[in-house]
Amino acid sequence: MQYGICNLSIIPVRIEPNDTTEMVSQILFGEHFKVLELRKNWSKIRVAFDNYEGWIDNKQYEQISEETFRTLESSDLTLAAELIDFATDKNNQFSTVCMGSNLPFYNTKNLILNTTKFQYDGTILNSKIPKNSIIDIAYKYLNTPYLWGGKTHFGIDCSGFTQMVYKLCGYKLLRDASQQATQGEVLSFIEESEPGDLAFFDNSEGIITHVGIIMKDNYIIHAHGKVRIDMIDHSGIFNLDLQKHTHKLRVIKKII
Structure with missing residues (x-):
């Protein structure tokens, strides 16, 4: 080796x-x-x-x-x-x-x-950051352009964004959204979630293809075109610019 x-x-x-x-x-x-x-x-x-x-x-x-x-x-x-x-x-x-x-x-x-x-x-x-600071780290990536496979401010994808935010906070996430969805504890309702929890979304075939970080007051920060903030409800992500739902909610996970 x-x-x-x-x-x-x-x-x-x-x-x-x-x-x-x-x-x-x-x-x-x-x-x-x-x-x-x-x-x-x-x-x-x-x-x-x-x-x-x-x-x-x-x-x-x-x-x-x-x-x-x-x-x-x-x-x-x-x-x-x-x-x-x-x-x-x-x-x-x-x-x-x-x-x-x-x-x-x-x-x-x-x-x-x-x-x-x-x-x-x-x-x-070089140490774990409290869960209530995860959103502060996530904000640092706001408006970063979307790039498939990316992990930096020059371009980042949805799971690269969540992985890097968690890494900076001292926690390990797997690389892809479908892999990250295998981690943590399932939450039954959005109302049970806290800022820093992860929301996963699937496509028409039931495959998890997207992930974002839940914020307070039913907002979510995620990478879609760019790292952006939208609304989340029981149906999924409601894009504030397009005024329509763009991602169908599959599951919410508490990682920490």
């Missing part, structure tokens, strides 16, 4: 080993993973954080030792909390760091990514 770590700001995870195929997710700076299959130009990987699998370009990551991987696995996460910032190495070359990126082996503004030492002066998060 081989192991790797992302040494760039954002790298695409694709459904097949080809630049022209669908991007299903992204890996951010400092995230580590197992290499399941190594080809000439591509690697099939499994992300350590959520066990998500896909293909990445061999030119876009660095290999790490099994010992380093195991140490990272047993260490608490330290995350970049700035919308965008930089990590600088000893040669004053910088790497762009997006919100929610991992800062491996962080200690007093210093971090180590594989064999390279960086300085990061930005704000960090």
Whole structure:
């Protein structure tokens, strides 16, 4: 088994080993993973954080030792909390760091990514945030454009949004909406929900395809065209701009 770590700001995870195929997710700076299959130009990987699998370009990551991987696995996460910032190495070359990126082996503004030492002066998060602060973190993504497979302020999808908000708050969600729907405790009614709970929505075939974060007073924040705020009722999401329902409610889950 081989192991790797992302040494760039954002790298695409694709459904097949080809630049022209669908991007299903992204890996951010400092995230580590197992290499399941190594080809000439591509690697099939499994992300350590959520066990998500896909293909990445061999030119876009660095290999790490099994010992380093195991140490990272047993260490608490330290995350970049700035919308965008930089990590600088000893040669004053910088790497762009997006919100929610991992800062491996962080200690007093210093971090180590594989064999390279960086300085990061930005704000960090490294502990669980109370549930009543989840919406505050979610607001930071407001108006971020929708991007299938995206996980950053440059573009994000519905489950990438919920996963990153929860990650910044110190909790693990799986990657896709259908996977996230397997987590947590089912709530019977919207009235039982609290801000920070997740609402899931299905399509005409009964497949869960959308997720958002419930707010107070029957509002929901979710990624649909952009990260936006709409109303939610027992039928689903009522789009305030279109003045119609756009998503059919399937289930509400309390994760924490």
